[in-house]
Amino acid sequence: MIRRSFLKNGSGALIAAAMPLGANALELHQLSGAQRFKVGQIVITALSDGYVDIINADTLNGIDEQGYEASLIEAGRGPGAWQTDVNAYLIEDGTRKILIDAGGGKSFLPTLGGVPDALRFAGCNPEDITHILMSHMHPDHVSGVLGAKNAAVYPNAEMIIHAREFDFWVTSDAHARLPQMASFFAIAQNVAKAYDGRIKLHSGTDVGLPGIIAEPMFGHTPGHVGYVIEDGNEHLLVTSDLVHHAVVQLAHPEVSVAFDVDANAAVAIRHRVFDRVVASRERLIGMHFPFPGLGRVERDGSGYRWVAEERQFF
Ligand SMILES: [Zn+2]
Numbered sequence: 407m408i409r410r411s412f413l414k415n416g417s418g419a420l421i422a423a424a425m426p427l428g429a430n431a432l433e434l435h436q437l438s439g440a441q442r443f444k445v446g447q448i449v450i451t452a453l454s455d456g457y458v459d460i461i462n463a464d465t466l467n468g469i470d471e472q473g474y475e476a477s478l479i480e481a482g483r484g485p486g487a488w489q490t491d492v493n494a495y496l497i498e499d500g501t502r503k504i505l506i507d508a509g510g511g512k513s514f515l516p517t518l519g520g521v522p523d524a525l526r527f528a529g530c531n532p533e534d535i536t537h538i539l540m541s542h543m544h545p546d547h548v549s550g551v552l553g554a555k556n557a558a559v560y561p562n563a564e565m566i567i568h569a570r571e572f573d574f575w576v577t578s579d580a581h582a583r584l585p586q587m588a589s590f591f592a593i594a595q596n597v598a599k600a601y602d603g604r605i606k607l608h609s610g611t612d613v614g615l616p617g618i619i620a621e622p623m624f625g626h627t628p629g630h631v632g633y634v635i636e637d638g639n640e641h642l643l644v645t646s647d648l649v650h651h652a653v654v655q656l657a658h659p660e661v662s663v664a665f666d667v668d669a670n671a672a673v674a675i676r677h678r679v680f681d682r683v684v685a686s687r688e689r690l691i692g693m694h695f696p697f698p699g700l701g702r703v704e705r706d707g708s709g710y711r712w713v714a715e716e717r718q719f720f
Contacts, residue, residue: 436454436456436520438454438520438523438524438527439452439453439454439520439524439697439698440452440453440454440524440525440527440528441697441698441717442528442718442720443698443700443715443717443718444640444718444720445635445636445637445640445641445642445689446636446637446638446639446640447499447500447637447638448497448498448499448617448635448637449497449498449499450495450496450497450498450635450642450691451495451496451498451524451528451530452493452494452495452691452697452698452699452700453493453494453495453496453509453520453521453524453525453528454491454492454493454520454521454524454697454698455492455493455494455508455509455510455511455518455519455520455521455524455546455550456492456509456510456515456517456518456519456520457489457490457491457492457517457518458489458490458492458510458515458517458518458546459487459488459489459490459517460490461488461490461650461651461663461694462474462487462488462651463475465663465664465665466650466651466654466655466661466662466663466664467661467662467663467664467669468658468660468661468662469654469658469661473658474654477653477654477657477658478653478654480657481653481657481711483653488651488653490650490651490652490694491693491694491695491696491697491699492509492510492518492546492693492694493507493509493691493692493693493694493695493697493698493699494506494507494508494509494521494547494550494693495507495644495691496525496528496530496535497618497635499616499617499637502536502537502615503530503534503535503536503537504535504536504537504538504539504615504618505535505537505538505539505560505563506538506539506541506633506644507538507539507540507541507547507548507550507646507693508521508538508547508548508549508550508551508559508560509521509546509547509549509550510545510546510547510548510549510550511549511550511551511552511553511559513549513552514545514546514549514550514593515546518546518550519550521550522550522559532559532560532561533560533561533562534562535560535562535563536562536563536564537563537564537565537566537615538551538560538563538564538565538566539566539613539615539618539620539633540565540566540567540568540571541630541631541632541633541644541646541647541693542568542571542626542627542629542630542631542646542647543567543571543572543574543575543576543590543593543594543597543627544590544627544647544665545589545590545593545594546693547647547693548593548594548597549593549597551565551597551600551601552593552596552597552600556596556599556600557600558600558601563601563604564604564605564606565597565601565604565605565606566605566606566607566608566613566614566615567605567606567607567608567629568607568608568609568620568622568629568630568631569607569608569609569629570609570624570628570629571627571628571629571630571631572598572605572607572629573628573629574627574628574629574667575590575591575594575595575598575627576594576595576598608620613633617635617636617637618633618634618635618636619633619634619636620632620633621633621634621643623645623646623648623675623679624668624671624675625666625667625668625669625670625671625672625673625674625675625676626646626647626648626663626665626666626667626668626672627647627667628667628668630646630647631646632644632645632646632648632679633646641688641689642688642689642690642691643679643683643688643689643690643691644690644691644692645679645690645691645692645695646692646693647692647693647694648672648675648676648679648680648692649676649692649694649695650663650665650694651663651694652692652694652695652696652712653712655676656680656703656706656709656710656711656712657706657707657709657710657711658709659673659676659677659680659709659710660673680703680710683702683703684703684704684705684710687702688702689701689702689715690702690703695712695714696712696714700714700715701713701714701715702715
């Protein structure tokens with residue numbers, strides 16, 4: 407009887423989900439990811455764009471397959487495919503709606519593209535976004551600002567980028583020297599075209615937004631930056647792409663990733679920032695830490711480890 411009314415009410419999907427997996431298994435997808443936390447009065451919403459599965463022993467340099475697997479096992483993760491989260495963040499200060507990065511979008515990879523739905527889930531439409539702060543111009547961070555036919559997804563947003571970053575990907579002749587990264591250059595240039603006339607470049611720490619300053623973390627890309635968000639006596643450091651693999655690159659901070667433009671500089675800044683935040687116990691967010699990517703870094707032997715922060719309710 408109960409079962410019949412269940413079926414009548416169209417809840418067959420629930421029953422199907424409880425059946426053993428087989429040929430008729432449902433094709434499941436993760437739900438929209440949006441999670442809020444506060445820094446003083448500033449509300450930050452972590453937005454999940456999805457994941458990439460290309461950060462592994464093949465793309466990490468400075469560790470072999472055995473060392474990679476051992477590192478995962480030591481962290482209690484077991485071997486196997488590693489999914490690297492791609493996060494973006496919405497900052498609401500009561501006046502502005504600021505995105506930090508925009509994810510890569512479906513046009514870049516089919517495993518990405520969650521940011522617009524996550525934004526809507528958080529009560530925000532793309533037209534509401536006033537500013538987009540870019541950590542850097544790699545496609546998993548910028549491609550999400552482009553929609554069909556490379557049109558701007560965020561029609562009213564001013565985009566703020568470090569001048570060195572914009573120069574490298576858009577204005578300089580670096581693309582001629584690095585043909586293996588041709589698709590990355592093309593995406594950055596499409597972004598520059600779509601947002602032409604409303605891109606603001608900065609070259610220091612001042613991004614022109616109260617409560618937010620940029621912190622240069624050059625290495626991963628020439629103008630890769632983090633951000634410090636402050637309100638009252640609360641403080642949050644946005645570490646952007648200081649880490650791509652939240653287990654292996656914390657346990658072994660000397661391990662670089664094939665996408666680092668200057669791997670030595672990326673390793674050096676990783677050490678410098680993590681030594682500082684271990685001492686200060688600063689709260690961090692990062693675009694490739696496990697969603698929502700909020701936590702702290704602690705020292706662990708000769709490296710570090712990630713400690714996720716509990717979810718806040720308010
Ligand atoms: Zn990235």
